[in-house]
Amino acid sequence: METKSTFGEKLKELRLERGLGQVALAKALDVGKSVISLWELNKCEPTLSKLIAIAKFFDVSIDWLAGLEE
Numbered sequence: 001m002e003t004k005s006t007f008g009e010k011l012k013e014l015r016l017e018r019g020l021g022q023v024a025l026a027k028a029l030d031v032g033k034s035v036i037s038l039w040e041l042n043k044c045e046p047t048l049s050k051l052i053a054i055a056k057f058f059d060v061s062i063d064w065l066a067g068l069e070e
């Protein structure tokens with residue numbers, strides 16, 4: 001997996017690696033499709049509870065998602 005620098009880039013990469021569209025990911029995380037788009041564009045950030053859900057869904061660490069570790 002290529003290292004991406006921003007949360008949005010990482011989220012999009014993980015989503016595409018799983019072959020998921022924004023709508024499918026939004027349903028899995030119980031958010032609207034527009035929220036996924038905003039996260040991927042780095043226009044806003046998820047709440048802690050959604051960050052935990054994303055980390056669990058993709059089986060990655062919160063530190064990696066937040067750019068604290070590679």
